[in-house]
Each structure stands twice: as C-alpha cells, then as structure tokens.
Amino acid sequence: MKLGIIGCGAIGTDLALAADKIKEIEKIFLYDIKEKASEDLCNRIEKAEIKKVKDFLPLVDVVFEGASQQAVHKYAEEVLNAGKDLILMSVGSLIEDDFMNKLKNIARVKKCKIYIPSGAICGIDGVLSASIGGLDDVTLVTTKPPESFGKSYFTRKVLFKGNAREAVKKFPANINVAASLSLAGKGFDSTKVRIVADPVVSRISHKILAHGKFGRLRVELENMPNPNNPGSSYMASLSAIATLKKVIDPIHIGI
Template structure:
C-alpha cells in the first residue's frame, strides 16, 4: 500500500486523512505543529517538527496541501530525496524557471510530479494543446465577494488577463487556470468575476482549436466534511492517489 507524507494539514489535508484506505498516511508536517497533530490522531501518522526529519522518514510520496511558498521552498528537496510529489498549490508552477528546476530534479532522481485536475473537468483532454493548435483557451471564474475576500454589491469583472498575471493580484484563485496552462502548454486567459448572487464557485472553460470547440461549466459544491474546500478538488486528489498505483491509466 502506498505510504504518504502529508505536507500541509489544513482543509485538504483533513479530507485526505479521512479518506485513507487504498493509501496510508505515514508522516505529517505542518508549520503549525498542532494541525499536524490533528491529522496524526485521525491517521496514526508520525508528526515531524521539522522538514528535514519529515523528508527523511520512510514513505513513497509527498502530498503537498500547504501553500505556493511551501512548494517553492520544499519541492526540490522532496525530489532529491527520491520521493514523488503531488502538488495542490499549482500556482507555484507559474514561475518557468522554478518549473524547469523541479522538472530537472525529478528527471535526475527518476521521480514524478503529479498535478490533480482540481476543481474542473476536462484537464486531461487539454493536453492535446501540446501537439495540436489551441486558438482559444479561456477560463471564466465566478465567485462570491466573501470567497474573494472583497466587497461587491453587483456582478462585475475584476480581472481579465493571463493566468501568469492573475497570480500577482489573486494568488489564491489561480490554481485552476495554472493547471490548464500546464496541461495545454500555453498561458490561459482568465476572466475573474465577483457576483453577490452566487454562493458556489463557477468555472467556465471555453476552448477552440483544430479539434473543434468545447464549453464546460462546473458549479462546485463544498465538501460535505469541509465546506471551505470544493468537493470536486478533494475528489480529484483522492482519485489521483487511487490511480497512481493502478497499472491501467484512464484518460489522455
């Protein structure tokens, strides 16, 4: 059974811990020690007070559910310790230099970096963009003022531009667009809308290319065991963990 080292023990970490079954959580690390302790009590994992002891523990893969800064700080070391890595804080990979650093480290150590589909459908098929032209790649995300942490009395566009730029103003709202860019091999156009009338995140994908065109609209339900996290994002990382060990890989 696959043994996980969990880096980051917040909302997603708790959901992963509650659904362990086909994998076990062996080691946990969080900058807030008490949070790691909570996960340890659910999973029986060992809590580590510092990253060095955590990364030297005996497990197969690090699941990062912490922050962009944690990915930037720790990913190279994870890979040099010959461990695979699942990255939830995908925003870290907007930096092309950093992306190449970890790609090289992973190659040198025979490791993989996995990026879950997160809160959208269709990420798998976007990979066709690496071999066939995509003419339009647009993500329209609509969120409530509370979810964006701003005040707004009416629906309005608050950002339009590239995913790479969006991270500068809205670092917590780019994971989906960055995952799309990485899948397609090109920067995604992002339209961010605040709407007081919505209470769920809505992602709309508009894609046109040599293959034809598609439109995907996803309304994200909150996780039943943690309303702060989209259920689809939680299901996506859990299904990725299931698939890693399966010899039959489904999807492009």
C-alpha cells in the same frame, strides 16, 4: 506504499483520511508547520505518525503537498532529490518558469514524477490532449458571488479580463486554477482569464472554453464547499485523492 503529507489543512486532512482506508498504504507520515494541525489529524488516523519532512523522506515512496507555495519552494527540490514522487496542490508556485524547469530537471534525473491534480477545475484532460493538435484559444471564466470579493454588486460585473499571468497577480485566490489550466494548455501569457462577480450565483464556478484543431470544448464546474471546511472547494480534495489512487492503481483512466 508509504506516504508523507506536508500540510494538514482542509485538503491534507481529506487525503489522509482517505489514505488511511487504502489497503496499499501501510504508513502515513504527517507534517504541518502548525504542530496542533498535525497532532489533531494524527489522532484521527490509524496509520499516522508525526515526523519532520527530512526525517520521513528516506522512509516514504510518495509525498503529498497540500500546504502553501512557500512549502513548495522549501521542500519540492528536497523531495525530488531524494527520488520520491511528489503530488503538488499549490500549483501556483510553478508560475516562475525557472523554478518549474529546475523541478522538472531534478525529477528527470532522479526518475521520479510530479503529479498535479486538476484541483478545483475540470476539463484539464481535454485541454492537455487538445494542446497536442494545437489550441487556438483557451479561456477561463471564474464566477463568484460578489461577497467572495468583499463587494455587494446588484448586477453582474466583470472584474478582470486579461492573461493568466496578470490574473494571478491581481487575484491570487485564483492562482491554482489559472496555473493548472495554463500548464495544461497555452501557458501563462496566452491563457485568457475573466473574473466575474455575479449576484445571481451562490457557488464558485470555473468555466473553461477552448478551441483548436480538435474542435471546441466547454466545461463548467460549479463547486460545492468542502463539507468539512466551507472555505475550500470539495472537488480539490476529491481530485487529490483521485491522483493518489492514480499513483497506486495499475489502470489509469483518462490522461
């Protein structure tokens, strides 16, 4: 299998380093808008070569996007039109229904897949399954130390309460987790979001609360920072690597 990577930052780097050790992956093509980022990473990867997206596209089986929403808007259609599977990290780019439906239709026609890793949250599998039986309520509670918002509160403060669509406008840093949960469950308008600044906590946590015909679900993930990049949640990189393994492995555990 040959892999193309768009974005050689925190997650792209972790994915490329892991892919280098996966025996089924013969070749890794790297592209980053910042030449130095792709050059630095290329020097650390045995199977890697730097190429522009349009040049590596005919050569690869799967493309990993770990870049930005702009990159998704620029490349996703091209990748899918070439019939290649796409693993997409910048899931906030799918907030516009027209764009997401366009990508879905291309993937259907070209018989390829768009994989969305669960990223910096857990419980997406449960919410997806539960949505089939009917979900009454899905709430995301994101709690961060006040410094993450550039503030210094001495008591817990709810900074936002509303739906996911409004939340991502006011707190764009929350866009990917709110988007993944909305796509798995009740959509952007019906997924409730609370954003909390809490001086007691030292880590970013995401709690999912859901109930419906299946019963009740409560999942909380306290994220450790990426050891190579403190600005990124380690779980986001791990979920990207697990998704790449899912594309490769004959057995899929969970949904």
